[in-house]
Amino acid sequence: xxxxxxxxxxxxxxxxxxxxxxxxxxxxxxxxxxxxxxxxxxxxxxxxxxxxxxxxxxxxxxxxxxxxxxxxxxxxxxxxxxxxxxxxxxxxxxxxxxxxxxxxxxxxxxxxxxxxxxxxxxxxxxxxxxxxxxxxxxxxxxxxxxxxxxxxxxxxxxxxxxxxxxxxxxxxxxxxxxxxxxxxxxxxxxxxxxxxxxxxxxxxxxxxxxxxxxxxxxxxxxxxxx
Ligand code: SAM
Numbered sequence: 736x737x738x739x740x741x742x743x744x745x746x747x748x749x750x751x752x753x754x755x756x757x758x759x760x761x762x763x764x765x766x767x768x769x770x771x772x773x774x775x776x777x778x779x780x781x782x783x784x785x786x787x788x789x790x791x792x793x794x795x796x797x798x799x800x801x802x803x804x805x806x807x808x809x810x811x812x813x814x815x816x817x818x819x820x821x822x823x824x825x826x827x828x829x830x831x832x833x834x835x836x837x838x839x840x841x842x843x844x845x846x847x848x849x850x851x852x853x854x855x856x857x858x859x860x861x862x863x864x865x866x867x868x869x870x871x872x873x874x875x876x877x878x879x880x881x882x883x884x885x886x887x888x889x890x891x892x893x894x895x896x897x898x899x900x901x902x903x904x905x906x907x908x909x910x911x912x913x914x915x916x917x918x919x920x921x922x923x924x925x926x927x928x929x930x931x932x933x934x935x936x937x938x939x940x941x942x943x944x945x946x947x948x949x950x951x952x953x954x955x956x957x958x959x960x961x
Contacts, residue, residue, distance in 0.1 A: 738843045741809045743816045746823040746849025750927035754850045772819040823851040827871040856954035859932045860920035867892040883912040890959040899949040910937040918958040924951040
């Protein structure tokens, strides 16, 4: 008999509430508890789908402490779903530590396929996607220059997450390290009403944002070195 899954990693929409799977909704209904990065955000999501479930906080500030307790509950048979605010947990979000702890304890883990921001950004970019690397957020201070220096020689397409207020600074640094003729794409507000994908050289993209207030969530995709 196959072992019962006790941790479901459940992706949630990155903007458009229609992007939830039927399976995700079933899992939410069937598990004993939901672990959420923000209990209010997840509470609103569940309310939208008319699901009532006990939600516990599981975020970067309590993750280390919470894991032991969650694993103990799993050992007595409890089944959990883990969600983040948006997208796939563990992708630039809490989740990895819990998954690793469960695997070490012999607890079965299943990650449902579903929304994540970097896949639509990569595909929308029109940049070669047969080989790519996911960089997530660049370090803000320590290690940033070292990372950019090592990426300057990268031949694979690169994917970065960025916040709107750092976008111009990051684009300028990418142009400085990779050259301003490097092709890239900035995807903003994916799956939402004002989704846009701005494609061109880093110089052209920087110019297109000049004197504009940048808002929303952003993924930067940059072509690798030729
Ligand atoms: N776990 C999420 C995933 O699977 O994509 C990522 C969480 S990370 C804390 C948040 C970052 O994801 C944002 O700063 C942005 O870079 C990216 N992101 C999330 N939603 C997005 C959207 N609708 N459009 C563009 N980027 C998005």
